[in-house]
Amino acid sequence: MIPTFAVSEKKNKWLKEKFEALNIREDDIEEKFIRSSGKGGQKVNKAATCVYIRHTPTDIEIKCMKDRSQSINRFLARRELVERIESLSGMGRRELESEKIKKQKAKRRKRAKGKYSA
Numbered sequence: 001m002i003p004t005f006a007v008s009e010k011k012n013k014w015l016k017e018k019f020e021a022l023n024i025r026e027d028d029i030e031e032k033f034i035r036s037s038g039k040g041g042q043k044v045n046k047a048a049t050c051v052y053i054r055h056t057p058t059d060i061e062i063k064c065m066k067d068r069s070q071s072i073n074r075f076l077a078r079r080e081l082v083e084r085i086e087s088l089s090g091m092g093r094r095e096l097e098s099e100k101i102k103k104q105k106a107k108r109r110k111r112a113k114g115k116y117s118a
Helices: 009-021 042-046 070-089 093-116
Strands: 029-034 050-055 060-064
Touching (some): 029 070, 050 070, 070 093
Antiparallel strands (some): 029 050, 050 060
């Protein structure tokens, strides 16, 4: 069972759906908590907010310390895991966005060529 994190219910639901769609089990994830580095002062030096996860079937390792909250970092690490597994299995979100941008640029070039070369 996927735990809930300190993000919106919509994001928790999205993550659960992605885990089910990609057949990622929570039992396959090894999770460790490490002290973060960077801004935060005493809070960062005392609390282990950095999250390190390893997906054993694919051997993907992710280390996330973007936020001061451990719960949010746990969510962000799992989201990154989903994106990496999607990119291994085909077109992920990033690839789709880059394809969309390429199409937009081609369309703009075509319009500009027709407009200025007349």
